[in-house]
Amino acid sequence: MFNTKTIRGREQRTAWILIVPALLMLLFVFGYPILRAFWLSLFTQNLGTRLQPVFSGFDNYSRMAGDGRFWQSFWVTIIFTVSSVVLELILGLAIALILNQKFFGRGLVRTSAIIPWALPTALIGLAWAWIFNDQFGIVNDILLRLGIINTGINWLGDPTLAMFAVIFADVWKTTPFISILLLAGLQSISPDLYEAHSIDGATPWQNFRQITLPLLLPQILIAMLFRFAQAFGVFDLIQVMTGGGPGGATEVVSLYIYSTVMRYLDFGYGAALVVVTFLLLILAVAIASLLLNKLRARTSGTT
């Protein structure tokens, strides 16, 4: 396969020897399960078939089209993803701008700003469930003391409020990730640019609009791409905080897939759900990377 007589050929062989172990590992844990899901999705394999796979073509997919619970979980996922990513982006940018200022104790503040990101999501879910607790939660207590409400609110028991609570917890947990990336971006912008712009009489807002934002755009897009994928597949936070409830109000697609497989033991249908989620994710990634490439081409073209 490799011509070992030439230096280039030997280099190629060495390269592949070094890569193959990692590659096999990736194929084993990522490649196989995805392909397997495609294959399994063509079979009915549930309690009705005594867990034996029976070929059923695209039955699982047509079932999905009429599955109200799937569509609801799909919309819940979209609402969760879009609202948390947008909020995180705004808040993350604000925090990055603040952390980029000069102030006393900056190192320590930056450290504390990373902490939410580093902690286990499942445990954070427990913490937030306690904060939003209907009887003893601190949120209710604060609102009662401020006189905003008269009786405690059942945050996690109301469909809309439960959604609000999980989005809030997710924003808290993952905003630091965005601020870290954006802060790195901010630090790579040369201060000379602002100076020159200010001499031309630009206001801070114009500085932000005309220098900061355009130069930060690649980082913003990358952060959004990562966060979009993660939020789209969110599992632990919601599983721990609400378990998808009340009445499926916070049941995102991943929770639906999980209970389809683990509770109803419907492997074929679960696999079909995985395939659709996978394809949607790939589609989103393709669009995002297309945008990113266009952007890169434009910025490198002008400079």
Added chain:
Amino acid sequence: MTATPEVVSTTPRQAGGAKIPWRKILTTIAVILVVIFCLAPVMWQVLTSFKVNEDIAAVPTVYFPTRYTLDHYIELFVRRPFWRYILNSAFVSIVSTALALTLGAPASYALARLRPWGGKVILAGILIVTLFPGILLFIGLLEIIQQLGWGNNYLALIVPYTAINLPLTILVLRSFFEQLPKDLEDSARVDGYNTFQMLWQILLPMTLPALVTTGILTFIFAWNEFIFALTFITREELKTIPVAAAQLGGASVFEIPYGPIAAATVLGTLPLVLLVLFFQRKIVQGLTAGAVKG
């Protein structure tokens, strides 16, 4: 706070003697808000874990308890095998981190320097794979684990954790290898080292800082993983902290053990808080290298 109207009216006159440093004040307020936002929920859980049960269930909420207790922590260790959970989490995270570095370092070197045929495709694949949530993999992995008889075995976690951390490892280390001066390798070759010897004896020691950076990140991810740990491990003695804590329940739904849950949260997050305190800079470096350079 002591803004007098007189001073405000002089702001247009730039060279005013007693000019209030608005920028500084606003920055300070904003910084304080950021710190409160980031730490308050965690601090609340810490406080809860030390409160006695009556204070936890007190209405209105007790913010400054007069009594403190270690009971909730003691309960975790006496009534539950909490040591085991901690050891399980630590073992699985450390082993999978070591494996991810062992497999990832050579691969990232090859991708950075040896220009292998198909390298671009592999890199693109690795980038896409970092975006896959665990839910997409768990059915296939569940089957594999059943076939191999890995259920309730550390391998059921170590192997997937190694793999989900490989993409990040490869991306971060690749960007590190690309920054190394090439002269070093050239002179090593002149001295008669082959690629493997050079990697092991010369480059690896130099890579140590980057390996630490990557290792911290992979450790965090492995420690925090939930869905695989929930699915592949059902035996109590093999559970990891996130799953064990999430499954702490009382005798009934109405009797949720808030104190022990808070204590478990504190214990499960403490190692990571320490990591962040000591390695803040490295974590930031690693994350930006992994995400942006890729």
